[in-house]
Amino acid sequence: MARGKKGNKQPGPVRKWFFRLVKTGLVVGLLGIIALVVAVTVIRSSIPGYEDLKSSPNGQMIRVLDVSGKELFSMGPSYGQWLEYDAIPDVMVDAMVAVEDRRFRSHLGVDPIGIARSLQVRLQRGHFAQGGSTITQQLARNIFLNNNRTFGRKGREILIALAMESKFSKEQILSLYLNKVYFGGGAYGIDAASRRFFAHSAKDLSLAEAAIIAGLVKAPSRYSPTADAQAAIDRAGVVLTVMQDAGAITAAQAAETNPTAVKLAPEPRQNSVRYFTDWALPQLDLLIDETVEPIEVWTTLDLGMQRAATTAIQKGTPAGAQGALVAMDRDGAVRAMVGGTDYVTSNYNRATQAMRQPGSAWKVFVYMAALEAGYTPDDIVTDEPIKIGNWTPRNSGGRYAGDMSVRSAFAYSKNTVAAAIGNDIGTSTIANMARRFGITTPIDTNPSMVLGTSDVRVLDMTRAFASINAKGISVTPYAINKVVTMKGDVLYQSKFDGSRVLVDPWVAAGITDLMQTAVNAGTGKAAQIGRPVAGKTGTTSSNKDGWFLGFSSGLTTGVWMGRDDAKPVSGLQGGRAPAAAFAAFMKVAVANRKVEQFETELVLPDWQLEPDEDELYGAPEDGIYVDENGMPIETGKGLEYDLEGGQADDGSPQLDQEWIDSVLGRGEKPAAKAPSPNQNRPPVDKPQVPIKQPAAPVSILPRVGDE
CATH class of the missing domain: 3.40.710.10 (DD-peptidase/beta-lactamase superfamily)
Incomplete structure (x- = not known):
């Protein structure tokens, strides 16, 4: 009789609280998932279609004129030919995926492993030193957000990335990314970058050239071939190593690829007008607030006097x-x-x-x-x-x-x-x-x-x-x-x-x-x-x-x-x-x-x-x-x-x-x-x-x- 009573013993308080927490967690998790799905669905409905995103510009185009209206030069975004996914060389796609988002084809827009690694480095160093953003997140940030490193902005970025993954195919996301990302030198998209740095279309990119372009995304001003050719070449070597590690290229291909042999396009001839414009254009920040719409800047420079x-x-x-x-x-x-x-x-x-x-x-x-x-x-x-x-x-x-x-x-x-x-x-x-x-x-x-x-x-x-x-x-x-x-x-x-x-x-x-x-x-x-x-x-x-x-x-x-x-x-x-x-x-x-x-x-x-x-x-x-x-x-x-x-x-x-x-x-x-x-x-x-x-x-x- 005593043993029977012992066998029917009621659960203790600890076990009761444990089961309650588990149930609460499941409910909260379920509600969180529902809220996430709702948020993603709402955001998905507000995101423009693929064709609309193709035609939307990035950055501000500025035409600089002399006092009589003669154009001195144009600055701001430069766009090349839009390349659909099938027209983009495989080496360019492989290089970008390997160096920016190796698990791009397997995640849903967010890479938990990358985020965990980024947070770990953040806790160790006290600041963000390693990015955890996927290609989709970068695209969301470039199109819809800014570069402020805050948790609020990061949260919005994740939601938009999930919405974009649910709305577009992987090929469409890659096409948008490769045609819109900034590569330095005023060039947006791989075709503009290829023409800017190599003087030919992106359709003809070699493996070495693709490695140089892929290496620019991390820091366009630092690794730009026109700013520091050696830094661009060194960065391209890192990209080739990452591509080999990811299985995108063989060791033999990596060994025979020589970024130093790449012929860069000659720099446009700069003249003394740049002394004036380098001094004048920063003053725009004090004069106007417009940073998106294309503008014309009429300067005081007299081109004849300048000559x-x-x-x-x-x-x-x-x-x-x-x-x-x-x-x-x-x-x-x-x-x-x-x-x-x-x-x-x-x-x-x-x-x-x-x-x-x-x-x-x-x-x-x-x-x-x-x-x-x-x-x-x-x-x-x-x-x-x-x-x-x-x-x-x-x-x-x-x-x-x-x-x-x-x-x-x-x-x-x-x-x-x-x-x-x-x-x-x-x-x-x-x-x-x-x-x-x-x-x-x-x-x-x-x-x-x-x-x-x-x-x-x-x-x-x-x-x-x-x-x-x-x-x-x-x-x-x-x-x-x-x-x-x-x-x-x-x-x-x-x-x-x-x-x-x-x-x-x-x-x-x-x-x-x-x-x-x-x-x-x-x-x-x-x-x-x-x-x-x-x-x-x-x-x-x-x-x-x-x-x-x-x-x-x-x-x-x-x-x-x-x-x-x-x-x-x-x-x-x-x-x-x-x-x-x-x-x-x-x-x-x-x-x-x-x-x-x-x-x-x-x-x-x-x-x-x-x-x-x-x-x-x-x-x-x-x-x-x-x-x-x-x-x-x-x-x-x-x-x-x-x-x-x-x-x-x-x-x-x-x-x-x-x-x-x-x-x-x-x-x-x-x-x-x-x-x-x-x-x-x-x-x-x-x-x-x-x-x-x-x-x-x-x-x-x-x-x-x-x-």
Whole structure:
């Protein structure tokens, strides 16, 4: 009886809870399956048909036009011929399946093994380092989703993949995938990729070529043959190994296939327009929100000016050096931009990225600050030795001309006068002026900053000169006039804001007066083009950088030349190659524009030009003197002058303030006076008289390397 009772013993609490959990799990699982089936069914009904998906584009097509509507180039997705599954080479299908989804033909759109492996790596490393997506999931993501790595997006991707597997055959899914996936270089689909990289249809792909294309999907930019051919070849070797492991090819086939022997299609010739578009097109992200619909981007570039700029830089830049040019219209529209002598060999944009010392071109800020502080172009300053703290600036060649006007000091690029002005008005005032006019790079306020020791960009300096040309109104460089859809809807239209005044018009007029004199008679004579030009040269110590910046007929142009490693360039000075390149470009660029006169013109004699090289410290460098033909002469011989005399040894007139006054029709030489109402200015403390020169005559011809 006792045994019978024991045999009929009721289940314990643990077993009861176990059976309850199992039953609950089964119910929940069944409900989950039902929910999954319902979700997949709903999604399946919303997915477009196969033919609709074939015709739907990926990515945004962008046509880039110049200011007149001429097409510069097209960018964005490039589609080749649509290939149905039967037309796709087997090697291409086998390569893609082997490297991207080995179990593609056996799963229902999701690979549990791949997902488990991906999660395991995620837990081990703390981030997703190995993908678990099937080809179907990748297709779902490319067509319907984005690349955000979140669990929510992954869940939607799985549901869509399951729905696609239930709606399309494996062959249709592969056909959609191989015709729509991105392979880099703007190419979508295997036919576009084949034509882009191998210059033939995907129907003719070899095993090696198929391996290269299949290897691109993982990282199109990293493994692109046009970006890194060796990386593409190495990746193709990995694909061949995976294909052999998957049984798609034999060991013999893998061994005899040589990706290095694949002949790549030649790269389309790139020209200097790319310097401009590389700078301009990223600005679209700030101007419009449209990222799907095809658009036309009307830029400010003038293709004719761009060709002239390219020619001027390529022909005018000294051997072994680089050059850059920016041309800007009255409202800041960039009409031409050249960032180097050859875009193919170097796409580094020296017009927008390089930072170099401007030399005496910086003096426009010094003299504008001086004009704003009360100086005038006709004030008398003294060109004489000066010491500011421990710094002793000097003129190139150690020559000093005594009393002269502010206009003449600027035209001859007198370093000692610029230093005295900077000491008078304060270098922080000059730095503020440069900041106002758009200099974005760091500016030091040491006394030597007046000679252009702070690095600047060509684009910023050109912008500053364009604002002077605009009579002191702020000018902001821009590259895009308007953006429209292919239907004609305007998404963006540029507008010029002329409300920000940087300096009073009379300050801008005064510095224009000085810059015109620099071109007519000073260091910038090589920039003359047969119509009024205002500009300034710049040459840094040891001829490392040469600049010319100026404007005429509403167009402002900045030119820089030098080596990327900042080593000296023999004979490079702002008044030579850069000024000549400026003139060569501007003669073409403004040929059809109205001649615009400036307020004053002053022509000074050729024989009294002051070299523009910025010698900052110490005694003059050892050098040689040359005659008018460039032949060396002995020191003390050749054309000479004596500032105390009134005539050079060859009988030419002596340049002094009296000569300048006679040219300007002022009559008698004015008495020495303070150059401005500013009572803190050093020249006010003592009479301004010409500095007496050494008894020995001094040659005024430039040394080799001087301007």
